[in-house]
Amino acid sequence: MSGADEEFLDQPKLETTAESTDFSTTFVIRDEDHTLGNSLRICLNNNPKVTFCGYSVPHPLENKLHLHIQTKEISASEALKSALREVMGICDHVGATFEAAEDQYYREGGTGH
């Protein structure tokens, strides 16, 4: 493999830009798009310790996501971690509610496809 290929494979999934500080960080996430960006942004905005949060896809042909978080009292990485946990929790809850409804449907004698 040439040197350029190796460099490409080593590129990290998640990194912060040079201007970032503890309380004001821009995360650059590779191979992600609006699917994750919008959900994380909503959860971060609901966090009272986050003063500003926004995401953008800088260029549609490049598969990168910029997520900018400004916080007070907690570090931006902490805020991101709790937002990730919250979205995972919502996904779990959706799955569990769906399975409970499905079980009840079949218990009551429903016939499905």
Next chain:
Amino acid sequence: MRPDKVVWEEFSEFQAQLTFSGVENTIINSLRRTMMNEVPTLAIDLVSIEINTTIFHDEFISHRLGLIPLNSGKVDKFRFNRECECEERCEACSCIFSLDINVLEKEKLVFSTDLKNLSSEENLLGKSVVPIHNSGSEKSSFSEPILIAKLRNGQRLKLLAIAKKGIGKEHSKWSPVSIIRLENKPFFFLDLYKLEQKLNKKKKKELVEILPNLLQLDPIRETLSYKKRINDKDPYINNTSFNLIIKWLSNERIDSEEFIKIYSENNQILLKIETTGALSNKIIFKNSIEILKQKLNLIGIHLEKIQ
């Protein structure tokens, strides 16, 4: 933000509808995007054509073969071809089909049923991958397998097709949904007072006969009213009654727009899924939740690394 209620309705083998109450539409949109782009299925990816004397060029036929939905119930047991340890392809990462047509009659239609699965008899995994021959609804009288090409007397088509695992982001042939819709649930209201003024007694009786559960006619004052009122407000009309009212109003040549009002509540979100047949609707929904969680997990792991 967590949904209090999720309701699943299935209209047919290929169509289903989910109703969420109490959750924002951003998260549901993420699920919709995942269902369309990131749930893996199998589709024909590599076609080597030996003989083609039809009027269609090679790429045309290969493109059509790629778009045929293949039964991907066991796609979890397959590996991605780029991650497989084999050199080019093997039974764990792909499935091979062949098509050999030699036309002796005047005209022949080549259908997806003519594709032969070349997996050996012991390879149950490979044998399970069959094209979905009929993606129509049960009610339609026209149900034929998928048409690939039309050949004439003397034309030949001989090729090998290799099916691989992939996701919709790479090419939409790997997307398991054909249409997926996200909307706020609509609520229908009928402006009864306004409608009454336009109808005579006979028409009012007709209307009550169509909707006996919803309306009643006061015999003395000859006015229409709802049988049940919720909190002293007019009740909303469900889908079947709504369709009956619209039909009756159009028969009577009354403009329905004046009397029917449609509102949508932010609280309830409808997600309508139509599948190509490659995966069932339930599997698509459950897989999309898992895949979204995996993506979040991966970001969490990398976040720990840089700290």
